[in-house]
Amino acid sequence: MRSFCRRPNKMKTQIVLPEEIQTQTAVWQAQHAPITIEPGQEPLYAALIEELGEIRPLTGPDYQRTIRKYSRKGLPWLGKSDVLRAYGQLCAAGRMEYDPDLVTHIQKKPIRSQAGVTVVTVLTKPYPCPGKCIFCPTDVRMPKSYLRDEPGAQRAERHGFDPYEQTAARIQALEQIGHPAEKIELLILGGTWSSYRRDYQEWFVKRCLDAINGEESVTLAEAQEKNAVGPRRNVGLVVETRQDEIDADELRWLRYLGVTKVQVGIQSLDERVLALNQRGHDVQATRDAFRQLRLAGFKIHGHWMANLLGATPESDRADFGRLWSDTAVRPDELKIYPTMLVPNAELYEYWQRGEYQPYDEETLTELLADCLAQVPRYVRVNRVIRDFPTTNVVAGNKKANLRQIATQRAEAQGRKLRDIRYREIRRDKVTRADLHLQVTTYETDATTEHFLSYETADERLAGFLRLSFPHPDAELPLPELAGHAMIREVHVYGPALNLGEDSQGEAQHMGVGSHLIHQAKEMARQAGFGKIAVISAIGTREYYARHHGFAVDGLYMTAVLRDA
Ligand code: SF4
Known part of the structure; x- marks a missing residue:
């Protein structure tokens, strides 16, 4: 067991699960037993299942909306496995006809699995x-x-x-x-x-x-x-x-645990707004954290908030622009969270006193459309709108699908959206001949970042790699990484297939990842780096070792780059 980064005041203790948890385990097991269809509810279940069968494609929001509708009619909140178990029971009881296509249709989890x-x-x-x-x-x-x-x-x-x-x-x-x-x-x-x-x-x-x-x-x-x-x-x-928790010791600890990506609440890059909302740190703290995380190879996932206390739509537009114009920020992934006014947050009192007002839906839609259109091609916008149940939202936007609405608005305005999620190929069939390598290079305050991607002619993304070259004068939080280029992320799109399954035509099995890694090594070698590191997760170590000549080297895996 490594011991370099223990805090002396944090002693290891044996956690004993309380009785309550054991009870909850029993509850969970009960929940996975056959579903109880209350007498008289069979027609309601059948109507729900038929309705779900008719919605094609069945997106997550469609599913939630339909379940919500039937929960108002008296059904419990049903997950997909509940629906499928209910369907099985109704078929077994002869109340519905078994249709394997319907099962596949309901089973599908398109977005969740498409990132591989x-x-x-x-x-x-x-x-x-x-x-x-x-x-x-x-x-x-x-x-x-x-x-x-x-x-x-x-x-x-x-x-x-x-x-x-x-x-x-x-x-x-x-x-x-x-x-x-x-x-x-x-x-x-x-x-x-x-x-x-x-x-x-x-x-x-x-x-x-x-x-x-x-x-x-x-x-x-x-x-x-x-x-x-x-x-x-x-x-x-x-x-x-939080950004103010990040230092060299914390980075080592996170790597010890096997962490590969860190989510940090940027929230705002406006000192006045940060102070008004009592974030307890300044903009420089975000810059410092991001620099150290990037130099240590972590993927950086930022959260940014619109409509904070003291912000206006205009100031938000300017603030969102700073995410990209400030070279020290530039996160890899982003969640855009317009403030949601909920009663158990202090902001609620400001609203009650008339000192805070949420944007209306139209203002927010316009703002989000403007934000989405600003996102660079190397960034993945993972989410827009926090998924608080809308019953908690006191005032302001209650639409959970505002991303979709804002995206459609931006498209209708003829604006080009380039974020990664917008361009992922998902389940599209592509062949190697459809793809070309594209390298997008941008600077941060301490590194030169190369975003290597395999894309189709219309910029659909089959996979990408984040290659980071630390500036020669960058102060490395982890000195053992000196002289190393860093692979911060390799991502290939396609469904999450089990190993050995066939997936003809899908990007994962076309060697896109291997091509990207090979290319990254070559670029690093040409740039004069003697070694390259990768922030591998525990479960990808074997892949890097077996296919790409990396070996575990302290907290990372590294490979020597030889002259051609
Ligand atoms: S947003 Fe909430 S969880 Fe995050 S730092 Fe502030 S108080 Fe903590």
Whole structure:
């Protein structure tokens, strides 16, 4: 067990699961038993299933809307596996006819699987956050900033916030609906990760890996070793923290845990707005955190907020522009979160006193359309609008599909959208001949970034790689990375197929990833780097070792670049 980055005051303790969690486990098991269709509700279930069968394609929002409609009529909130189990029971009882196409149609999880990786989201236990941000909801039953009735939060609470139970249940649920879970990105949410005790963090990650591995390990290192060669691999580990928590020690700790991506709330790049909203840090803190994260190879996922206290639509447009014009910021991924006014945030009192007003839907749509059109081609906009259940929103926008509306607005205005998510090929069939390599180069305050991508003629993305060259004078937070180019991300699109399955024509199996890595090594060699590092997740180590000559080297994997 490595010991270099322990905080002396954070002693390891054995976490004993309370009885409550054991009870909740029993509840979970009960939930996976045959669904109880209350007498008289059969026609309602049948109508729901038929309606879902008619919506093609069945998008996530379509599904949610339909379920919501039937929950108002008296059905419980049903996940897809519940619907499928109810369908099976109704067919077995002779009340519906079995149609395998309908099952496949309902099973489909197009967006989740199209990035080639299954995302499993888990929440940490309720815990305070050092931040005092006035827009952030507080619910003592939840980790800071989460509402109890958010879908992910409900799931976590049902499992007593136990990492093992949450992960195992999610994998089981996904596999139950025919969704392969061999490549898992673990998304750990909840307040500020770095403010939890380190022994809790280590235990939490180990228990998630235990669930992925399907067996227990004594230490985190053992769980990681098993995962590196196991049937289900952890191919990404994401945590969320504050910018003022990032320093060299924290970076080492995050790598020790196996973290590959960090979510940071930028929220604003306007000092006045940051202060008014009591963020407790300045813009420079964001710049410093991003520089260190980038130099250590992490993928940087920023959150940016519109409509904060003190902002106007005009100031928001200018602020959004600073995400890209300020070379020290430039995140790799972004969530755009217009402030949502909820009663259990301090901002609510400002609103009651008439000191804060949410934008109306039209103003917000125009603003978001303008923002989306500004996003550079190397950035993925993962989400627009926080998925708070709209019943919690006191005033302002209540539309959960505002991204779609804003995208359509921007398209109607003839504006070009270039963000990664907009351009992913998803399930489209492409051949190698359809793709060409494109290199987009941009500067940050400490690195030159090369965004290598394989794209079709109409700029649809089959895969990309983020290659980072630290500036010669950059002060490296982790000195062992001196002289190394860094691969921060390799991403190939296509469904999350199990290893060995055939996927003719889909990008994952065309060697797009290998071509990108080969190209990155060549570019690094030509730029004079003697070594190249990759911030590999535990579960991708074998791939880099076997196919690309990398070897585990401290907290990273590295390869020597030889002269041609
Ligand atoms: S730092 Fe994040 S979680 Fe903490 S109070 Fe601020 S917004 Fe909420």
